[in-house]
């Protein structure tokens with residue numbers, strides 16, 4: 196039951212599956228990168244061949260996401276988790292407040308960090324409903340003078356995703372898109388800042404992508420360490436210090452692959468089909484599988500569900516493992532089952548898993 200020889204059905208939540216063609220290309224180029232006689236990892240980050248890799252990755256991201264010219268694209272380190280601190284450090288000015296929409300554990304972490312730097316409040320929260328849903332955009336509270344409004348576009352742990360983004364007017368909208376960036380077309384101009392750890396849809400861990408509007412950049416606080424200022428990285432094309440060169444190279448190759456697939460519209464249609472195979476298995480199971488997310492908030496990236504009893508769930512997870520499906524356990528904080536169907540997870544893997552769910556139900560009903 197393998198997609199390719201020695202390739203497993205990888206449903207990990209991140210780091211997660213990478214396109215096989217990208218891995219093969221990296222393998223081919225590993226020892227002698229384009230005639231340099233060196234690996235990409237051995238090139239100076241100030242050298243011409245690396246500069247090309249770096250700038251091409253930025254250009255490809257700009258093209259795929261149709262990023263307008265008044266935005267900078269940055270490649271940072273420290274994961275999405277460091278963004279939880281950098282955002283308030285840079286943009287939560289004294290005397291202002293920032294609003295956070297609470298839709299899961301990652302929003303909670305972002306909020307907790309921001310509290311260290313200034314005044315923050317909940318714009319809305321679905322915690323009481325066990326984070327099964329995304330609040331309606333009309334229900335969000337924020338004030339025109341707020342420093343920003345923060346959302347988590349896809350909740351990796353609870354399996355919910357925003358289908359529509361709020362119009363925040365003058366208030367900068369900031370989004371943690373770690374687990375759904377590049378999964379569908381988005382209107383970047385709605386956002387003042389988008390950030391994402393690369394290790395789900397973009398490449399290997401170690402690179403964090405930040406897309407930031409220049410006017411927001413210009414308003415940043417100045418009394419913060421050099422490395423934690425967005426301005427430092429923007430001024431230096433993300434080459435102020437040594438960037439994660441291999442990760443950026445891989446990111447560039449993942450972007451080339453995404454372009455060859457037909458871009459974000461084609462990717463989004465495929466993601467829809469992949470996730471729906473598994474949601475259909477849940478919905479047609481007569482309660483054997485119980486989806487966690489409310490239907491109108493379902494994520495097309497992380498599908499979360501439970502079985503009727505803990506005992507059955509354990510058996511399901513053990514059987515899935517035996518059949519070669521990796522990463523089906525829910526996040527350690529919530530348990531249950533979670534299948535991550537990011538861009539690079541093949542349709543065949545989702546099909547095989549949905550068939551496994553149906554078969555397991557037949558045998559254990």
Ligand code: PMP
Pocket residue numbers: 208209273274275276277301347349350351352371372373374392393
């Ligand atoms: N935000 C979201 C939505 C995530 O899914 C994750 C990681 N799974 C993070 C933030 C934290 O990312 P990192 O590990 O890159 O710091």
